[in-house]
Amino acid sequence: MELIYLGHSGMLVHGEKASFLMDYYLDQGEGRGLCHGVMDEEGLSLPGRLYVLISHSHGDHLNPVVFGYENCRKDVVYVVAREAQDKVPKTLRSPVVFLEKGEAYRDELAFIRAYGSTDLGVSFYVEAEGKRFFHAGDLNDWHWNQEVPPEEAQGYTRAYREELAALSRDVSTLDLAMFPVDGRLGPDAANGAVAFLSAIPTRVFAPMHFGEDYRTQDGLVARGPFGGTRVIRWTRRGEQVSF
Template identity: 30%
Template sequence: MKIIYLHHSGFVVELDKNTLVFDAITYIQPQYLKKGRRKYFFASHAHTDHFSQIIYNYGTDFDTRYILSDDITRRGGKKTTFIKPYEHLHYDDIKCGPVEIDTFGSTDQGVSFLVQAEGKVIFHAGDLNWWDWSPEARPEIDRAAEERDFKAEIAKIKEFLETNHRKINVAFVPVDSRLGRSATKAAEYFVDELHPQILAPMHCWDEYSVITDLQQACYGKDVKILTMSKRNEIIYAD
């Protein structure tokens, strides 16, 4: 498995036979979209820092599929499936094997994705985050409700994983520097409750120093926190 950081919340996950692309809003270098592989493009919601029409530029290959949150403007033809929270998709390909997709909710807009393919379980949170804004920055926010809603969604994911005897191999979770001291709260809680093997921080707005804060907060926990320092870099390869 190879993970390429694109920008913000955008990542490419290259498995042996399938390529998964999440929330891409920038140009993707051709070497990360190899021909002859099944390619799945995911977009968690319509916000411009998560969805761009640019992903349709990569749809000429017959092996391309788009799985988009249903709040996104509908286009894309037969290759596109629009999906709501708590739905399931199953793709089965003779050459590349089955891909199972389950969606969960968000604490902002759209969906989060749990993808099972080639023996791996991959979670992309979209804007599912513990939006613990300071009262000074966002006085209109109900901080207690934000905490409650985030933890409730994590509980649903946890129940699904336990029921289906699954463990998350890689999770992409927001670590938003605009939240100040609360930037790492969601990722810390995610690690404590769902125990992913690998966590890739995202939604950092190119403020990569917040990743160090998360690594320090998770020191001693059984999780590998990935790091990145620039766009379009390989951040993990096994």
């Protein structure tokens, strides 16, 4: 399967029978097309079914443009955190599945389970075409240890570790993980990612949620290596990797 970075937390995973568009919101780029990180006619013409996953209602994870995709193709399935239910147009004709933590959706092409978050909504675990991948949404160790008292920061970290433990009890390995590395957290921005990689053996790890500050990824890379994990260091929207 192929992974294309669409900016911030927007990711597109596509294979022979299905594509998975996750938390897409940056619909403008230096140009059009997937090579510029933009989901337009090219992306909408990929073969197989299109699953649109929305982890929560924050504006940097959800662009209403995605609800117009059903006008371009008929085989769209929306899988949306129940927390974001009010963002979905009542007039939508395509199938819509609302998931809370612990709930799952299965059809003949994919299995999708919602896990917890340390912010709004959920995270998503997906099985398709023999691959297992995970999109964290806003699940992360949001410790804010440069801004809050130590006791408060430790509480945020404990909450994250609890969600990570629940995930790792069910998921023993991953082919791909897409996970926040957010520079606003300061020198320890990669803490959540490092803990994730310690808990779940992962073949390919894709940082996200760093906005335009691509250097934030260097803090994670510097704390490696991480066993057999390939850590992607994105340099622009539209980059593509195989996994």
